Amino acid sequence: MTALRIEDLRKRFKGVEALRGVSFEVADGEVVGIVGANGAGKTTLFNTLSGIIRPDTGSIRLHGQEISGLAPHMICKLGIGRAFQITRPFLNLTCLENVTIGALNREPRAARARERAMTVLAQVGLGDKAEMLGRDLSVSWRKRLELARALASGPKVLLLDEVLAGLNELEINEMVRLLPTLTNDMTVLIIEHVIQAVLQLCSRAVFMQAGAVLVGGAPSEVMNDPMVIDSYLGAEREC
Amino acid sequence: MFQVRRLPNAGTAVLTATLVVVMLALPALLNSYYLTLAVSAGLWAYLSLCWNLSGGYAGLFSFGHTAFFAAGAYTSTLLYTELAVSPWLGMFAGAGMGALLALIIAVLAVRYRIRGMYFSLATVAVVEILRPVLDTWSSVGGSTGILLPLLNSPGNMLFTQRAYYYYVIVGLVAVAILVTWMIARSRLGYYAIAIREDETAAEVSGVPSARVKRQMLAISAALTAIGGTFYAQFYLFIQPEIVLGWDPQMQMILGTMVGGPGTVAGPVVGSLAFSILTEVLQLLPIGWSPEIAAIVMRLIWGVVLVAVMLYLPGGLLGMSIHARKRAPVARA
Amino acid sequence: MHPLDIVQALLYGVVYGSIYALAASGFALTLGVMQIVNFAHGHFIVVAGFLSLLLFRLWAVDPFVSIAATVPLAFVLGAAIYSLVLKHVVMESHHTQIIVTLGIGLIIENLLLLAFGGDLRLASTWYTSRTLRLSGLALSVPKIVAAVLAVATVALLWAMLRYTKLGKAIRASTDNWQAATLMGIDVRRVRLYAFGLSAVTAAVAGSSLPTFYLLSPFSGIEFLLKAFAIVVIGGVEDVRGVIVGGLLLGLLEAAAGMLFSAALGAAFTFAVVLVFLAWRPSGLLGHA
Numbered sequence: 071m072t073a074l075r076i077e078d079l080r081k082r083f084k085g086v087e088a089l090r091g092v093s094f095e096v097a098d099g100e101v102v103g104i105v106g107a108n109g110a111g112k113t114t115l116f117n118t119l120s121g122i123i124r125p126d127t128g129s130i131r132l133h134g135q136e137i138s139g140l141a142p143h144m145i146c147k148l149g150i151g152r153a154f155q156i157t158r159p160f161l162n163l164t165c166l167e168n169v170t171i172g173a174l175n176r177e178p179r180a181a182r183a184r185e186r187a188m189t190v191l192a193q194v195g196l197g198d199k200a201e202m203l204g205r206d207l208s209v210s211w212r213k214r215l216e217l218a219r220a221l222a223s224g225p226k227v228l229l230l231d232e233v234l235a236g237l238n239e240l241e242i243n244e245m246v247r248l249l250p251t252l253t254n255d256m257t258v259l260i261i262e263h264v265i266q267a268v269l270q271l272c273s274r275a276v277f278m279q280a281g282a283v284l285v286g287g288a289p290s291e292v293m294n295d296p297m298v299i300d301s302y303l304g305a306e307r308e309c
Numbered sequence: 310m311f312q313v314r315r316l317p318n319a320g321t322a323v324l325t326a327t328l329v330v331v332m333l334a335l336p337a338l339l340n341s342y343y344l345t346l347a348v349s350a351g352l353w354a355y356l357s358l359c360w361n362l363s364g365g366y367a368g369l370f371s372f373g374h375t376a377f378f379a380a381g382a383y384t385s386t387l388l389y390t391e392l393a394v395s396p397w398l399g400m401f402a403g404a405g406m407g408a409l410l411a412l413i414i415a416v417l418a419v420r421y422r423i424r425g426m427y428f429s430l431a432t433v434a435v436v437e438i439l440r441p442v443l444d445t446w447s448s449v450g451g452s453t454g455i456l457l458p459l460l461n462s463p464g465n466m467l468f469t470q471r472a473y474y475y476y477v478i479v480g481l482v483a484v485a486i487l488v489t490w491m492i493a494r495s496r497l498g499y500y501a502i503a504i505r506e507d508e509t510a511a512e513v514s515g516v517p518s519a520r521v522k523r524q525m526l527a528i529s530a531a532l533t534a535i536g537g538t539f540y541a542q543f544y545l546f547i548q549p550e551i552v553l554g555w556d557p558q559m560q561m562i563l564g565t566m567v568g569g570p571g572t573v574a575g576p577v578v579g580s581l582a583f584s585i586l587t588e589v590l591q592l593l594p595i596g597w598s599p600e601i602a603a604i605v606m607r608l609i610w611g612v613v614l615v616a617v618m619l620y621l622p623g624g625l626l627g628m629s630i631h632a633r634k635r636a637p638v639a640r641a
Numbered sequence: 642m643h644p645l646d647i648v649q650a651l652l653y654g655v656v657y658g659s660i661y662a663l664a665a666s667g668f669a670l671t672l673g674v675m676q677i678v679n680f681a682h683g684h685f686i687v688v689a690g691f692l693s694l695l696l697f698r699l700w701a702v703d704p705f706v707s708i709a710a711t712v713p714l715a716f717v718l719g720a721a722i723y724s725l726v727l728k729h730v731v732m733e734s735h736h737t738q739i740i741v742t743l744g745i746g747l748i749i750e751n752l753l754l755l756a757f758g759g760d761l762r763l764a765s766t767w768y769t770s771r772t773l774r775l776s777g778l779a780l781s782v783p784k785i786v787a788a789v790l791a792v793a794t795v796a797l798l799w800a801m802l803r804y805t806k807l808g809k810a811i812r813a814s815t816d817n818w819q820a821a822t823l824m825g826i827d828v829r830r831v832r833l834y835a836f837g838l839s840a841v842t843a844a845v846a847g848s849s850l851p852t853f854y855l856l857s858p859f860s861g862i863e864f865l866l867k868a869f870a871i872v873v874i875g876g877v878e879d880v881r882g883v884i885v886g887g888l889l890l891g892l893l894e895a896a897a898g899m900l901f902s903a904a905l906g907a908a909f910t911f912a913v914v915l916v917f918l919a920w921r922p923s924g925l926l927g928h929a
Contacts, residue, residue: 120513121512121513122509122512122513141512141517141519142509142512142513143512143513143514143515143516143517143518145513146512146513146514146515147515151513152513154510158507158509158510159510160502160503160506160507160510160511161506161507162506163502163503163506167499167502170499171499171500171503171511171514171515171516172514172515174496174499174500174515175514175515178496179496180494180495180496180498180499183496183499219514220514223514223515368736370736370739417919420919421918421919421920423918423919423922425734425735425736426678426735426736426739427873427918427922429739430869430873430914430918431915431918433866433869433911434911434912434914434915434918435915437866437907437908437911438908438911438912438915439908440908441904441905441907441908442905442908444904445902445904445905555862559743559747562740562743566740601755604751604754604755605751605755607747607750607751608747608748608751608752608755610744610747611743611744611745611746611747611748611749611750611751612744612748613744614740614741614743614744614747615726615741615744615745615748618730618737618740618741618744619726619729619730619741622737
């Protein structure tokens with residue numbers, strides 16, 4: 071079953087073509103890594119997928135249903151969850167309240183949603199921080215909160231944007247170990263610069279540059295493609 | 310700046326019950342002057358609670374709530390003076406008018422992406438347009454306003470005994486508190502504060518921000534409008550200058566911001582503090598005239614406002630609950 | 642309608658527009674440089690007006706001359722208010738800033754009330770009731786002087802922003818304060834000076850007022866709303882935005898005064914502001 075079918079997605083911002091005909095498919099349960107240098111259009115892609123930006127042309131089909139141009143909350147209802155690159159927790163709310171808001175997407179009764187939120191918080195390891203305010207969390211905990219909130223919304227497709235950025239080696243290993251336990255049979259798209267994680271977590275990878283998908287295939291294949299290596303030349307590589 | 314909501318517990322219930330008893334007994338203990346003060350204080354507490362729904366919870370910092378206030382006051386008053394409709398019914402019509410106005414504003418604000426301080430400015434513009442329009446519209450009283458008759462007609466919300474007004478406003482305050490409390494613990498409440506904190510993050514988490522804004526603003530407006538009806542019935546005189554003035558709007562905001570925006574009791578605490586302190590200042594043996602006392606009070610309130618925003622961002626109520634957890638904006 | 646009436650209205654619009662532009666320039670400066678919404682800006686103008694009035698009453702100092710005194714005072718006061726209060730809210734939400742500056746406005750307004758009482762005041766000199774008449778057009782002398790002064794001050798501000806070291810630092814901080822810091826600019830000091838400057842423009846605007854405007858401690862909000870309207874119409878990125886916004890506002894009011902009654906004219910102006918908020922909130926000269 072195809073979870074996500076993206077066809078010829080194009081987006082232009084005032085003369086800059088951020089997306090130039092992006093097309094690919096993601097099957098149910100796949101974990102796809104999206105790699106590429108900064109400015110390649112990866113986050114813009116996520117923004118169109120979650121409905122924050124409307125593409126100029128092209129189609130996005132979630133389990134057969136066209137979702138491009140829908141409002142973000144509708145897309146969330148239909149099953150796409152999003153964790154941002156620079157985390158956006160609700161600063162003045164507690165972790166529990168943060169995640170409850172996500173949980174309310176599936177469970178309209180507040181009390182039940184809170185319970186569900188508590189469960190998810192425990193799963194990501196924030197159980198003891200339920201009453202802490204978003205603004206008092208460190209970066210790595212904020213990443214977890216972001217993840218928890220997205221998970222609580224009951225997504226079928228999860229979009230993770232550089233969920234490892236800003237973490238030290240220990241925290242990265244923690245997260246890489248934790249993620250598969252949380253996402254189970256969910257379809258996941260991961261934007262990541264930490265190559266080790268892409269190799270460990272993903273069943274497939276695509277490489278983007280200047281708004282287009284240039285290479286796709288098994289993660290090790292993609293990471294060894296000369297074009298990909300070229301674009302990362304000079305950047306640190308973790309094997 | 311906004312404090313986290315907390316669900317009530319047993320201690321709060323006992324405190325509330327005691328307060329309720331005291332409040333119900335008040336008219337027997339106060340003389341006419343203080344009873345009038347109590348009614349006025351109650352009205353401002355009520356209006357602050359109404360504003361809190363939109364500004365404190367949903368982050369819709371409206372400077373135009375007086376428009377809803379006026380909608381209520383004028384609708385019910387005109388229905389009464391022209392068509393002899395009892396204000397008890399007229400106030401619902403007023404609430405409807407307020408809600409309608411709010412929906413128009415909310416829909417346009419969403420449609421044209423008018424947010425933050427631009428939204429605040431837009432609400433000011435609405436009032437600044439409404440006031441001259443009402444001023445020049447003679448069929449609704451124009452700048453001279455409308456007088457209500459001084460008689461005893463309980464069926465028309467007119468009482469010669471102040472105590473009855475007192476009970477009505479206490480009832481309204483109770484309703485406003487109840488509505489706030491119910492919203493705060495419901496999905497609408499959670500969604501509202503999510504929008505206030507970060508609208509985009511809220512939307513990708515499933516929050517239908519346009520709908521929530523419409524609902525919160527409409528509810529806030531409808532309740533504010535009912536306050537307008539009460540005002541007309543108590544003071545027996547409405548006029549665009551007064552009803553759409555800057556002063557009432559400030560009072561709605563100040564009480565809430567100092568007491569604790571986004572809390573259930575905050576607006577009441579802040580607003581009552583203001584009312585009580587104003588009175589206390591006049592009683593001080595300094596020989597201030599009531600006008601001077603009022604000016605000094607507003608001066609103090611300005612200082613309090615600045616201090617609270619810098620050092621107690623959650624307001625007075627925020628302080629008591631999250632003193633440890635919330636760092637002040639300014640390091641003293 | 643007599644064509645001369647239209648010219649008269651145009652003139653009125655330009656004269657008032659220039660004064661409005663000056664009044665708004667300080668507000669735009671703080672908004673652009675520090676993203677601080679200063680709801681007390683109108684009150685700064687009023688304070689300067691009262692100071693000028695005081696000097697006039699006590700020592701018969703001409704209001705325009707009093708600028709020599711009110712300007713340095715304004716700079717000091719502005720810098721003080723910034724250091725004590727505003728620098729803490731630079732990074733906070735606009736809501737917080739609005740409430741804080743509203744508080745400052747309240748303090749100023751009520752201090753003025755205590756000091757001067759609530760009546761409306763005017764300063765009357767030998768020229769304040771004089772009118773210049775030229776081929777059928779009439780314009781009051783003090784307003785002309787105020788307008789010329791306003792234009793000169795805004796031009797000076799523009800030049801200062803463009804050509805002086807501080808001006809360039811201010812513009813750099815407006816565009817991208819992080820980059821400015823990396824380039825060695827002391828952004829905090831820049832903000833301090835910018836706020837002082839904003840107060841200075843308010844002082845010049847305010848000091849001129851008593852010659853033709855009935856000043857009251859309550860006038861603060863009114864001036865703030867005009868400044869806000871100008872920023873919405875003209876944009877905040879550039880001093881030219883303030884000029885465009887100011888002139889447009891002046892002309893709008895003149896047109897409204899011709900077409901409608903005085904009261905409805907104000908409503909018309911705000912209706913235009915609403916249209917701008919919907920259509921182009923960053924202003925005619927702002928980036929969309």
